[in-house]
Amino acid sequence: xxxxxxxxxxxxxxxxxxxxxxxxxxxxxxxxxxxxxxxxxxxxxxxxxxxxxxxxxxxxxxxxxxxxxxxxxxxxxxxxxxxxxxxxxxxxxxxxxxxxxxxxxxxxxxxxxxxxxxxxxxxxxxxxxxxxxxxxxxxxxxxxxxxxxxxxxxxxxxxxxxxxxxxxxxxxxxxxxxxxxxxxxxxxxxxxxxxxxxxxxxxxxxxxxxxxxxxxxxxxxxxxxxxxxxxxxxxxxxxxxxxxxxxxxxxxxxxxxxxxxxxxxxxxxxxxxxxxxxxxxxxxxxxxxx
Numbered sequence: 001x002x003x004x005x006x007x008x009x010x011x012x013x014x015x016x017x018x019x020x021x022x023x024x025x026x027x028x029x030x031x032x033x034x035x036x037x038x039x040x041x042x043x044x045x046x047x048x049x050x051x052x053x054x055x056x057x058x059x060x061x062x063x064x065x066x067x068x069x070x071x072x073x074x075x076x077x078x079x080x081x082x083x084x085x086x087x088x089x090x091x092x093x094x095x096x097x098x099x100x101x102x103x104x105x106x107x108x109x110x111x112x113x114x115x116x117x118x119x120x121x122x123x124x125x126x127x128x129x130x131x132x133x134x135x136x137x138x139x140x141x142x143x144x145x146x147x148x149x150x151x152x153x154x155x156x157x158x159x160x161x162x163x164x165x166x167x168x169x170x171x172x173x174x175x176x177x178x179x180x181x182x183x184x185x186x187x188x189x190x191x192x193x194x195x196x197x198x199x200x201x202x203x204x205x206x207x208x209x210x211x212x213x214x215x216x217x218x219x220x221x222x223x224x225x226x227x228x229x230x231x232x233x234x235x236x237x238x239x240x241x242x243x244x245x246x247x248x249x250x251x252x253x254x255x256x257x258x259x260x261x262x263x264x265x266x267x268x269x270x271x272x273x274x275x276x277x278x279x280x281x282x283x284x285x286x287x288x289x290x
Contacts, residue, residue, distance in 0.1 A: 001018070001019065001022065001068070001069055001073040002015065002019065004068070004072050004073050005018060005019075005068070008072075009153065011151070011152075011153065013128065017061065017065065018064070018065040018068055018069075019065075021061065021062045021065035021066070022065050022066065022069045024062075025044055025062075025066060028044060028047070029044075033069060034074055038079065038082035041066065041079070041082050041083060042082065045059065045062075045063070045083075045086070048062060049086065056086040056087065056088040057088055059086050060085050060086060060088065063083050063084070063085055063086070064085075066083055067079075067080060067083045070083070094214050094215075094220065095220075095223065095224050095227050096212070096214065096216070096220060096221065096224040098228060098268060098271060098272060100210075100212055100214075101121055101221070101224060101272060102272045102273055102274055103210040103211070103212065104117060104121075104203075104206050104207055104210050104212060104216065104221075105117045105118060105121070105206075105272070105274060106210070106274060106275050107206045107207070107209040107210035108202070108206050108280070109205075109206075109209070109281065110280065110281045110282075110283055110284065111170065111171055111174055111175075111277070111280040111281065111282055112171070112175065112182070112284055113202045113206065114167065114277070114280050115167050115168065115170075115171040115181075115182075116130065116182060116198075116199060116202050117202060117203070117206060117221070118163075118164055118167045118168075118269070119133065119164065119168075119181075120199070120203070120218055120221045120222065120225075121221050121224070121225050121269055122161050122163070122164035122225075122267065122269040123145055123158045123164070123225075124158070124222045124225040124226055124229075124242060124243055125145075125147060125158070125222070126150070126151060126218070126219075126222065126244075127196050127199040127200060127218035127219070128151075128196050129147050129150055129151075130182070130199050130218070131182060131193050131194050131195060131196050131198065131199050132180070132193050133145075133180065133181045133182065133193075134148075134179055134180055134181065135172070135177060135178075135179065135180070135181055137181075138160070138168060138181070139160070140160065140165060143159065143160040143162075143165070144157050144158065144159065144160055145157070145158040145159075145160050146158075147244065150244050151244060152244075154244060156241070156242070156244050158242055159242075159265045159267060161267040161269050161270055162270070163267075163269050163270050163272070163274075164269060166277060167277050168181070170277045170278075170280075174282050175284065177191070178191055179191045180192070180193040180194075182194045182198075184198075185284070199218050200217065200218060203216050203217055203218055203220075203221060204216060204217070222243070225268065226239050226242075226243055228268035229242075229265065229266070229267075229268065232266040232268055233266060234265055234266060238265065242265070
């Protein structure tokens, strides 16, 4: 299965997740997964939904992994009909207001965390993209941020806000990172990026300190940024390209963002009433082991 995933150039995160889900499927029945039947699949899906009470979206990820295993690894194409995706209820996501975003950022406990939250909201990047952001990806002369090898292996450019650039420069002058903007100090011999969980924890802990009752995650911050862009007059197609959504892949071949188009984006981070970056603590909190 690993060879088949690598042959199709699946991302490392997807590869790990698919292998883990198939392993859990096998462990549940105490047998090698290739020895399990459609009846086992039906029982397992019901178990995930009814016993473990996973969200349909989470079960959908399990189904995708099992489909890959049975169809692409074992070439049992008839198993596809026994692996339906669960029906999901589309919920309207809760959005942070601009005032809540400002409170979230001001509640950061260090310059490291403030910069991380500023990057999240100022770019709409995914948490894995923020964690792997390199200094070389910051093009300050052109005021552009490069997202390299994003979801689906795609690159994209994002507008770099002057307010965000000011914080990035303060962060660099203090921490002096060499390769990654957010290095993990768990690796002293060779600089490594922080984990996705550090980005997640920065959002949740800052939200608690800010007294925000909504469940604040990196994805909520990303969605809030996109919504605020739309409210500021940015057209929907531009927003979808900035977010790197795959469903506009064909359209994106013809709809290209120029530097001028990038700088016409009214970035909502400029309108936030934030405390001065000089008031941030320069204490570096060592990331906890995940």
